[in-house]
Amino acid sequence: MITDKSRAMPCWIYRKQLQEAAANSAPLSAAARRHVQSCACCGEEFALQSALTRRLVREAKQQAEEAPAFLASRVMAAARASRHSAPEPAFPAWPRLASFAGMAALGALALFLTLPKPPPLAPSPVALQPAMADEEIGPALTQWAAKINNPLQTEMERVASDARNAMQLLAHNFLPARPASAGEEGSQN
């Protein structure tokens, strides 16, 4: 009959504590010790893990390899020889390079965000041109180059063209129809 509270608790409550105690050769709490004594499964696992830890430590000492007697003098000779050479960086260079690159990218981004943006360009009407013959390409190119070389004049021509088109549209829609029949009637008379 289970009378102790710790015995009634499921194993998973103690599992982490048992694992850490076995791995670090640490003492168990009273409750965990009672559980290990009452639970055969946890007791067996705890004994196995504890024995594994003890054996790892014990056999590590048996594995120890003696250093050669001349190692210390050899090391000091090499250290003295390296005194006048360039110092080695304690850390590899790439983290520093990466941090510099990251800072430069952040600076460029901040500069880009703080600079005033230029006003958006007005969309210019693009007329689809039919395919030109080879002999027409030369004059067309000359005309296009002239437009590029004189952008103000080109823009003024476009404004004037747009104004003419607007006036024609207004006249067509709102002005009364021209009395075209008057001339025709006069000629008939």
Next chain:
Amino acid sequence: MNLPMPIAFLPGQPAPGACATDSAVSDPAPLSGEELAVQAQGGCEEAFAALVSAYAGRIYNFLFQMTRNAHDAEDLAQETFVRAFRSIERYDPRYGFSTWLFTIAKRLAASHFRSSRRAITEEFEESHAPLDFSTPSSELEARDQASSLWDLARTLKRNQYEVLWLRYGESFSVEQTAQVMGATQIYVKVLLHRARGSLGKLLRKNGFDGGKFEL
């Protein structure tokens, strides 16, 4: 054998370009590795020589366990101390000197494996014949031939073997092991748990129940 141990060396305050121990002979209390490192930072070559004497054996043994090759371990141990000598100014005395030194050694061992692509060499003496884990079949054979727990541990993944050796072979704490491995303590705990679990499985498979690996 693993915690910062006092080293038989005369104490004193570090002075740039000179060993403070030259004038302080009245107090025979040995200096720790951290104190000697501070003196070495001040230019005291004798202090660094004392550090070499104190830690050469441990560093060599650690590198030997990582490489299983005496010549590689010697070369890497020498390179470890040379690097430590050249960058001793960067050592922070708030942290353990052994941890700092093992960090250099561990990085050198890792780069050694990256460059040579071999964990075990052919020239090793027959008496210390390493286990060949280069192929799955040879790995199984090596596990069959393993005569000790650490032979079996060497068949685990490299980082699992390293964390086991640092924790139990060098008796570093979890925190120190994490510093040497350049990882978090959580990572080291997880790695230790997995390594121990894998080792337990191998033990059972290799005759833990009454076999040669009976604990």
